[in-house]
Each structure stands twice: as C-alpha cells, then as structure tokens.
Amino acid sequence: xxxxxxxxxxxxxxxxxxxxxxxxxxxxxxxxxxxxxxxxxxxxxxxxxxxxxxxxxxxxxxxxxxxxxxxxxxxxxxxxxxxxxxxxxxxxxxxxxxxxxxxxxxxxxxxxxxxxxxxxxxxxxxxxxxxxxxxxxxxxxxxxxxxxxxxxxxxxxxxxxxxxxxxxxxxxxxxxxxxxxxxxxxxxxxxxxxxxxxxxxxxxxxxxxxxxxxxxxxxxxxxxxxxxxxxxxxxxxxxxxxxxxxxxxxxxxxxxxxxxxxxxxxxxxxxxxxxxxxxxxxxxxxxxxxxxxxxxxxxxxxxxxxxxxxxxxxxxxxxxxxxxxxxxxxxxxxxxxxxxxxxxxxxxxxxx
Amino acid sequence: xxxxxxxxxxxxxxxxxxxxxxxxxxxxxxxxxxxxxxxxxxxxxxxxxxxxxxxxxxxxxxxxxxxxxxxxxxxxxxxxxxxxxxxxxxxxxxxxxxxxxxxxxxxxxxxxxxxxxxxxxxxxxxxxxxxxxxxxxxxxxxxxxxxxxxxxxxxxxxxxxxxxxxxxxxxxxxxxxxxxxxxxxxxxxxxxxxxxxxxxxxxxxxxxxxxxxxxxxxxxxxxxxxxxxxxxxxxxxxxxxxxxxxxxxxxxxxxxxxxxxxxxxxxxxxxxxxxxxxxxxxxxxxxxxxxxxxxxxxxxxxxxxxxxxxxxxxxxxxxxxxxxxxxxxxxxxxxxxxxxxxxxxxx
Numbered sequence: 001x002x003x004x005x006x007x008x009x010x011x012x013x014x015x016x017x018x019x020x021x022x023x024x025x026x027x028x029x030x031x032x033x034x035x036x037x038x039x040x041x042x043x044x045x046x047x048x049x050x051x052x053x054x055x056x057x058x059x060x061x062x063x064x065x066x067x068x069x070x071x072x073x074x075x076x077x078x079x080x081x082x083x084x085x086x087x088x089x090x091x092x093x094x095x096x097x098x099x100x101x102x103x104x105x106x107x108x109x110x111x112x113x114x115x116x117x118x119x120x121x122x123x124x125x126x127x128x129x130x131x132x133x134x135x136x137x138x139x140x141x142x143x144x145x146x147x148x149x150x151x152x153x154x155x156x157x158x159x160x161x162x163x164x165x166x167x168x169x170x171x172x173x174x175x176x177x178x179x180x181x182x183x184x185x186x187x188x189x190x191x192x193x194x195x196x197x198x199x200x201x202x203x204x205x206x207x208x209x210x211x212x213x214x215x216x217x218x219x220x221x222x223x224x225x226x227x228x229x230x231x232x233x234x235x236x237x238x239x240x241x242x243x244x245x246x247x248x249x250x251x252x253x254x255x256x257x258x259x260x261x262x263x264x265x266x267x268x269x270x271x272x273x274x275x276x277x278x279x280x281x282x283x284x285x286x287x288x289x290x291x292x293x294x295x296x297x298x299x300x301x302x303x304x305x306x307x308x309x310x311x312x313x314x315x316x317x318x319x320x321x322x323x324x325x326x327x328x329x330x331x332x333x334x335x336x337x338x339x340x341x342x343x344x345x346x347x348x349x350x351x352x
Numbered sequence: 353x354x355x356x357x358x359x360x361x362x363x364x365x366x367x368x369x370x371x372x373x374x375x376x377x378x379x380x381x382x383x384x385x386x387x388x389x390x391x392x393x394x395x396x397x398x399x400x401x402x403x404x405x406x407x408x409x410x411x412x413x414x415x416x417x418x419x420x421x422x423x424x425x426x427x428x429x430x431x432x433x434x435x436x437x438x439x440x441x442x443x444x445x446x447x448x449x450x451x452x453x454x455x456x457x458x459x460x461x462x463x464x465x466x467x468x469x470x471x472x473x474x475x476x477x478x479x480x481x482x483x484x485x486x487x488x489x490x491x492x493x494x495x496x497x498x499x500x501x502x503x504x505x506x507x508x509x510x511x512x513x514x515x516x517x518x519x520x521x522x523x524x525x526x527x528x529x530x531x532x533x534x535x536x537x538x539x540x541x542x543x544x545x546x547x548x549x550x551x552x553x554x555x556x557x558x559x560x561x562x563x564x565x566x567x568x569x570x571x572x573x574x575x576x577x578x579x580x581x582x583x584x585x586x587x588x589x590x591x592x593x594x595x596x597x598x599x600x601x602x603x604x605x606x607x608x609x610x611x612x613x614x615x616x617x618x619x620x621x622x623x624x625x626x627x628x629x630x631x632x633x634x635x636x637x638x639x640x641x642x643x644x645x646x647x648x649x650x651x652x653x654x655x656x657x658x659x660x661x662x663x664x665x666x667x668x669x670x671x672x673x674x675x676x677x678x679x680x681x682x683x684x685x686x687x688x689x690x691x692x693x694x695x696x697x698x699x
Contacts, residue, residue: 054553181642211411212582216624216636238554241626245633264630282558284587286625287695291587296558300523
C-alpha cells in the first residue's frame, strides 16, 4: 500500500475514495459507543459498492464520516479518508484530498459536499425541507456549486427531474414535498443527489421505505443513471436482495468492522466469512422453489457500548474456536484475488 | 342469500369472508361534513382453511391491514360477511354479533401487531401483559396463572425469569416474542399476523418466522399473514391473496401465484421482488403513474391505468374474481388468456 503525501500518488488509477483504518466514537450520556473500529476500503471509480450489515453495524456512520456530516458528539480518533480527483483525459490521479484534514464547515469541504460527494438519505420525508418547493431545494445546490443564475438552475433542475423519471417535471418543480407520494419524494432526493453530477454518491437505504414495485423502478433508474453518468455509488442497505440486484462489489460489516469484501458473485456463490454465510442462510430466497427451513443467527447484535474481546462475531458464530476467536481480533486477509476476509478460519494473522 | 362464496366444501374451512367492505368517511371544511369516502376495503372475498397460512399481500395503502383488522372486528365492517367456524358454536357470522357475543368468540382469534415497541404497554410487566387475557376471560388465577405465563414464555423461547421485567428491557425480536406469547395465551384457532417481522433485523426475522412455523405445527394454528415482503410471504404461506386498492385481484396456492400468476399486477410484483441472487437480475415491469387513490378510484378495473395489457372493456367494467384454474382465482377480464411471467428461478 502506498503511503504518499504528494499530490501524485501510486494509488491504483481507478480508486476514487479511500477509507483507511477509520475509527469513529460517539460520546454520549450512556458511555462511549464505538461505532467504527477500523474500517478500510478502496472505492473503485464508476462502480457500485454495496455496504451490507444489520442495524448498528456502522454502515450509515461510515457514509456520514466520508461526507463529514457526523453529529457533534462524534470523534474520529484515528483513520484517514482520501478523495482522489482524476484527470478527465488520462484518468490518472491528478490530486488527492485529505478529507479529515478539512474542517467540516470549511469552504473547501462545503465545496466538495454536494458537488463531488453527494448523499441520498433513507427517509425522504424528513430529509426534504417541508417549507420549500422540491425545485427550489434542488436548484439551491446547483446555484451554489455550479455558479449559475436562478433561471439556468431551474432549467437544469427540470432536466434532472425528467431524468429521474418524474412525469411533468415542470409541475413537480413547484410542488412541496408533502404533495408528492413516497416514490416521487425518493426520486426528488435522488435528483438532488445527482444535481451536481457527483463523483461519488452515497445512497443510504434509498429504497427501504418504498413499496416493492416502486423500489424496483428506483433501483433500475439508479443503475441506468450510474452507467450513463459514469458515477460511483456506495450503496448502503441491509437487504441482500437489493444488494444482489444493484452492486458490483460488496463490503459486509459487523459491529464497526468490515468482515468480508469481494465482488458480488463471490458474496452470493462463494461466501467465506461465517457471518456472511449465516446472513445468506437466514433469509428466504424468493423463487427458489424448495423452501428450506431458515437458519437464524443465534443471539442478537450486541449494543455498541459493550466491548467484546476477540472477534466481535464469536458469541454468535457457528465456527467459534474457543481460546482463539475470543482472544484476539483477526486481521483482514486475502483468501483469493479480490477477496478478503476477517476470520481465523483462513489465517492466524491478528489485528494489532 | 346471493352468495359470492368461493368455497365449495366448508368442512375444512375456518374463516370465510364474503364481499367485505370497510369505508372511512373523509371529513373536511368548516362543519366537518363528509366530503368523500375512502374505500379501504371494497368487496373482498377469501377463505382460510384450518391449519394453513394465508398470505395477504399488497402495497402500502392497499387495505391489507384494514382487511385483517376488520376480519377480527377490531374495526366495524361497512358491509359484507365474516363467517367463522367456531369450535363450540359452529358457523357464526361475526358481523352480526354484539359485544358480549363477540367476547365469547374472541379467544379463538388473536392478532400479532407489526410494531413490537408500541403494541406492548410500557407500564406493565411482562407477566401482566401476558396474564391480562387470561384474567379477563377467567381462565386462571393465582399460582396457576403464573405457571401459565411461565409456560407461554418458554413456548416462545424466553426465560420465565423475565416475567417481572418491563418491555423496555427487551430487544425488538424479544418483544415480538412477547406479543406472540400474549396472542397464544387463550389457545386461539386463528391468528392474524400483521407484518410481524418487518420491523426486525434480518437475522432476527428468521428466528421469529421459525417460531411462528413451529407454533403452527404444535398448536394447529391458522394464520392470516399480512405482509408486504413477498419473499417472506412466499416462504411461510400455503396460499396467497393479492390486494390492490381495496380489492382482491388474485388468490391462489403460493407456487401457482408466484410461478404462474394470472393477474398483470401480480406479474409486476413478481418481477419486482429483489432476488438475492446476482445471476437473476432483471428489469422491472414499468408501471406508469401511481397507485390509484381509494378516495377516487379509476373506472372499471382499478389497475387499468397502469396495466400494459389494457383493453377497452377494462376501462368500463370491473372484472369479478373468478376461478380461472382449479383453486386459482383472479379478477382480470383476460385472466387465463394472457401469458404472464412468474418469478424468475435459479438456473
């Protein structure tokens, strides 16, 4: 791995965002919640990377940390988040930006947020401002980031609303969020996320609140836009069905760590980590004709205030090795090209 | 009796619903006069056999929860019949019973709610929550009551020591188990499960689904399983009913509905299910526009403005639910003629 400081690096050309050993703690009245305990990944440009895990695993916190939108109670004691700007012609890395070195409210960070890094939030009703029309909210970002006047921003907004499949985008521009259905609000959120043509779009459970036919259409739309615009998407979800339909690569998270990372086919056809396998065995497989009994994962996700000695999954794991898994945290190790796993079944390597 | 009954032999049937309607008035303006009617449930026919699970699916606002609650008479039906095969009294029409008569039948029909956080009183201990139905119906008291609560907790996989705790001490999955224990307390025949796992984490969903399956076997329970997650419904149901804007559009055995749907709306649902298999990616069937409003539904077939097979008759005449194959009912003028695609299967 390269440890460079200059603007030209030895980073693989197609990496657009690098998160390395990221720790995030929340200091609350109940104690310290260790939300992220060393998350590392490279996000390949123009691909869809899925981040999967159950509630509390840190998938949303990871995205918010990258956006520098964490709550004030959060601290990042360790780790790095780097954004790589690529040269448009050569696709080589032209510049690297250390996002954690920037103040979250600094002009530089505000220029990046919304323009280069954008985010779609889970609940469109709470993340859209009820006091402004949908069009005004989207146009605001365009005026801010693309330095155009209001009429031009309106034209562009209407074009984006059209792109996300809204019938009659001119009328939608003047509507307030409460006048739209759930699916249309989520389309408006997507339009807002896309408005400045971001390099990386974080989509945090963008379809979880939607009906299945609307969900399928939003996913289809996001896939088309991603291909057309060459966008990178970090797709956060707990739904393995949605992951299978959407993503090129997947990171599986458990209690603030990534436990397995590989391409989409491997996750479903060659999973290695006991947690990934357990997740796949615990869900009903639609259309799979014969219906085996579901195999639940025993116990439940521990709360983030507790600290588990050893591998955090060991109390629920079917392959638990006493004296080993309950002592040290396994390191992320390579089991095949493009496939890494954090488990002592595959390597004795320990996380320092 | 002008009967729209779907049932030929009533022997093994536990519940039958005929032309069930539940309308809500919409009030507006200064004097709160009625300005319209939400036809949440608008002529639903279905039946449930003893010991089976009937899945009731549809998108938000289609009336599936209202249908479940009206069947339980937690809401008063606007019209139609709810016929229940009571183990003691035989066939009775629930909609005709008064409060006291209903109270005699109610132990046989229970409900499990979606949100395990709001359906348990935070000021009651687990013991009191589960004991309440037993006390009200004079089933047990004193030591006997406590033993029964302990037994119920063990039945749902929880330790009897938890009896003195309050709901806040439990996780979502555990609370859902408490809700199930409460529903089981009076040995019901029928349980309406209203989205019982949709608020739970993936790994916890499986625990609760397995528990429901085990209890069904052990106590010969009949379930009406109301849910929007089509994968879960496929897994747990023997038969499935699909609702769209207050009406039933299809009713069939689970595999018939999933692999050979007869209604274009069911076809679109099957294509939209996110299959957990990257080798089964497919494009959804485009449904133009939005789900019709139950206040002002379109003419004819409610699905016609979004249907890709629409013909003139669909715009003017509402199709009745009819048997298009053995035990397979669909409300479409062209059911049986159209060749529709079922859910994709692993190659």
